[in-house]
Amino acid sequence: MGYAEFKAPKGVIKVELELSGDVISLISLSGDFFMYPEDALEELERTLVSVRTDRGSLLEAVRRFYDSTGVRTPMVEPEHWVEAILRAAGGSR
């Protein structure tokens, strides 16, 4: 189980994850950010399962989530989620 925090311009993103090889098998996101609509966070978690923990794959998955849901996260960008996840993945290896 890996855990890490990353401070985005608005909000600390907290990531807890489990890896199977270099692929995410379980992920839980929490923190004091804002997301509209709120229930989209669960969808982001579902989107990230089975994604490889390299920067390119993660960024593609998170951007796809933003595009498909139209979700809004003031002062938190796709890159910030990726940075938080990479830190957690690094800690779990």
Place this chain on the structure above:
Amino acid sequence: MNSSVVINITRKRENPPTKWRLLPLRVDDAFMSMAIDEALLKLNAEGKSPNTVRFWRWLPSTVSIGCFQSVEREVDLGTAKKYGVDVVRRITGGGAVFHDYDGELTYSVVCRQDDVPDDIIESYKLICGGLVRGFERLGLRAEFKSVNDVQVNGKKISGSAQTRRLGSVLQHGTVLIDPDVRLMFELLKVSPEKISDKFISSVYERVTTVVRELRRNLGFDEVMVAMSEGFADALGVELVEGELTRKELELAALLKPKYASEEWLKKR
């Protein structure tokens, strides 16, 4: 306070200002307060509740956490239990807040989405502008700090959180009058990431209060009147005193058990 027309900002305009409802100060436990806010949001979205501004206090004192936060990571539950402090999860994002019954006033604004800017930060700026004007009426120079804070002398004096559902907006937030700051930081687990980023050794230096800035004691009524006038001014509306309707109270009673449940509290 006049019972019919509370706040009437005189301004040069062709049409009379839109009327919003102002509810009298309530004192409730955390679960009821959260339930009332959600009831107002839902019923406003259904066209069954008017745009509303309200103020309330939390009894007992409570830590509220943002809807995305993990309660165990954010709150020292042992300390909360020791001091009889309730813990509740909000339906709004943002951070954990200590609501001290003796030193903190909470507000809510519920309105139609169309009555505030679609841009999220702009909508915070508009509603928080009511607080800024309220603090100014109390004699403080305040400024909006994006996304959701109001600062005085560079320190946070108010934090807000907003959600949007089905065409309506709920924004609620805190006005720090004179809370027990020591207990606040004993209850909240402050992230080292957050502190280190600000290059500040002590968390005490990030937060201030109305009493500390004004160097005098003042009552909840005085703050509430100033904030009501501030909201009326910033929103360009007339606030007319009203009551919660039976429908609103009934829905709140239905929603309350969710907020009191372990399942909701430990959702993350």
